[in-house]
Amino acid sequence: MxxxxxxxxxxxxxxxxxxxxxxxxxxxxxxxxxxxxxxxxxxxxxxxxxxxxxxxxxxxxxxxxxxxxxxxxxxxxxxxxxxxxxxxxxxxxxxxxxxxxxxxxxxxxxxxxxxxxxxxxxxxxxxxxxxxxxxxxxxxxxxxxxxxxxxxxxxxxxxxxxxxxxxxxxxxxxxxxxxxxxxxxxxxxxxxxxxxxxxxxxxxxxxxxxxxxxxxxxxxxxxxxxxxGGTDAFIVLEDADLEAAVETGVRARVQNNGQSCIAAKRFIVESSVADAFTERFVERMRALEVGDPTTDVDLGPLARADLRETVHDQVQRALEGGASLACGGEIPDGTGFYYPPTVLEGVTEDSVAFQEEIFGPVASITVADGLEDAVRLANATRFGLGGSVWTRDLEVGERVAREVRSGAVFVNEMTKSHPALPFGGxxxxxxxxxxxxxxxxxxxxxxxxxxx
CATH class of the missing domain: 3.40.605.10 (Aldehyde Dehydrogenase; Chain A, domain 1)
Known part of the structure; x- marks a missing residue:
């Protein structure tokens, strides 16, 4: 029953x-x-x-x-x-x-x-x-x-x-x-x-x-x-509006308590702006309010106890594989299946956090050596559901969107579904x-x- x-x-x-x-x-x-x-x-x-x-x-x-x-x-x-x-x-x-x-x-x-x-x-x-x-x-x-x-x-x-x-x-x-x-x-x-x-x-x-x-x-x-599932890439190029990218990136990662197939999961950032993006992104993730989902909070609990255990296991394996923890990563005490907003830095393409879908509020940051490397990294996955590209040059954004292998790519916007647009991977x-x-x-x- x-x-x-x-x-x-x-x-x-x-x-x-x-x-x-x-x-x-x-x-x-x-x-x-x-x-x-x-x-x-x-x-x-x-x-x-x-x-x-x-x-x-x-x-x-x-x-x-x-x-x-x-x-x-x-x-x-x-x-x-x-x-x-x-x-x-x-x-x-x-x-x-x-x-x-x-x-x-x-x-x-x-x-x-x-x-x-x-x-x-x-x-x-x-x-x-x-x-x-x-x-x-x-x-x-x-x-x-x-x-x-x-x-x-x-x-x-x-x-x-x-x-x-x-x-x-x-x-x-x-x-x-x-x-x-x-x-x-x-x-x-x-x-x-x-x-x-x-x-x-x-x-x-x-x-x-x-x-x-x-x-x-x-x-x-x-x-x-x-x-x-998906391991959607959120690509931040060197000319991106970093403030907009950070604000949207945080929402894109933690929407629905991080339990979304099209949530941004792999943040692939050009090296010239990686430090600035990461500092702001971690700061915003730390500031998110976690609590009773019937109140005005940013994050509620994960849906089941076993799902939280899976997320935490993936985070631990990513750390064992060489990633570093910028924030979060600890199961809180108390009632409810809560998990904190978590950011993993130094994530390489062979990491659990890069290759597996983490179905919770966990973001991984990978540094790209230029635009072409960013596209290569975005495609270095067996998944292909959605993606997002951030740049002030819309022609470049559209070109990158065409090169990323996925069912949808959004330029200067988070991935989302819309009744007028086909959705799938x-x-x-x-x-x-x-x-x-x-x-x-x-x-x-x-x-x-x-x-x-």
């Missing part, structure tokens, strides 16, 4: 029952039946319910935020922003899905030829705990607007969030079966993927989970989208895209139709 635990107080929140085999069968049957009806609805009908869902997310933002903070520990203000961002993505696809998915004429020798974009069927979504509402809605909004339906397997420490999202879909007017939440042990996921009623799979999570789910989907000959950060036009077409059949 999975139990949700408040990471700030270590108190039990709720006990949940695993979805039984009979209830899982009912959920799959409902999804299949709902798909046959839902795919025949008009975009206008879907958009009406999707806009209502957006209103519910926004109007209840404080309530949803309190639930997120209680289950996974993010600062309350960030949780409110997450709920409102979910409303944004719902409204975005309510407005744009029809344009993204309308028949697309192609010139051939036929009297008429075009591509029709038609939903594949029920999609199994295996979602993580770090953004317990956003990760779900960024998959669900485009999928359901395209005429598909979703079955959510949420992370075990945010099951209350999963239940609430399913309730919101019903309250918004979507028929039963269009969106459902099931509580499954990991070893039961393979059977769901193999079920003939599941048409596709999407997963956001670890590299290990991605390899397992991707392999299972491939064996079942079903398309999947995998958004996995390359290498061990996964494949496929969410959001934007690409997200709308992630789980549809691009069908050629020829009329002569």
């Amino acid at each position: 999975p139990t949700t635990i408040n990471p700030a107080t270590e108190a039990e929140i709720a006990h949940h029952d695993w979805t039984s085999d009979a209830d899982l069968e009912d959920a799959l049957a409902r999804a299949a039946d709902a798909f046959e009806t839902h795919r025949r609805t008009t975009f206008a009908e879907r958009a009406s319910s999707m806009r209502r869902l957006a209103d519910l997310l926004e109007d209840g933002a404080d309530e949803h935020a309190a639930l997120m903070t209680r289950e996974m520990g993010k600062p309350l203000a960030q949780a409110v922003a997450e709920a409102k961002k979910c409303a944004w993505v719902c409204r975005y696809y309510a407005e744009h899905a029809e344009r993204f998915l309308r028949d697309e004429p192609r010139e051939t020798e036929a009297q008429r030829s075009f591509v029709a974009y038609q939903p594949l069927g029920p999609v199994l979504a295996i979602m993580p705990w770090n953004y317990p509402f956003w990760q779900v809605l960024r998959f669900a909004a485009p999928t359901i607007m395209a005429g598909g339906v979703g079955i959510l397997k949420h992370a075990e420490n945010v099951l209350g969030c999963g239940d609430r999202i399913a309730e919101l879909f019903l309250e918004a007017g979507f028929p039963p079966g269009v969106f459902q939440h099931v509580v499954l042990e990991v070893d039961r996921v393979k059977g769901v993927i193999e079920d003939d009623r599941i048409a596709a799979v999407t997963l956001t999570g670890s590299e290990k989970a991605g390899r397992a789910v991707g392999g299972q989907a491939g064996a079942a000959l079903k398309p999947c989208v995998l958004e996995l 390359v290498g061990d950060s996964g494949f496929g895209r969410e959001l934007g036009l690409e997200g709308a077409r992630a789980f549809v059949n691009a069908k050629t139709i020829w009329v002569d």
